[in-house]
Amino acid sequence: DTNSHLKAMNRFYGSISQAMDNLTESIEDTKRYKTEIADLAKNLGSLNQIYGNMLSAMTMAGNRG
Secondary structure: OHHHHHHHHHHHHHHHHHHHHHHHHHHHHHHHHHHHHHHHHHHHHHHHHHHHHHHHHHHHHHHHO
16 A cells, blocks of 8 residues: 555656646746747837838828929
8 A cells, every 4th residue: 555655656746747847848938939029029110110211201202293
């Protein structure tokens, strides 16, 4: 009985260890995701500014001609 209890406890602790490893990997993935989203937002902001400048230039050129 004690032997089977020890085996069950070892399986339980192994499962806990695996769950902790998965959680750690998930945290790292979340950090990378956050960084990538921030970079994407920055790039999108830059593109919007360039597009806005292009529209302004085209509007000014259209008003002159």
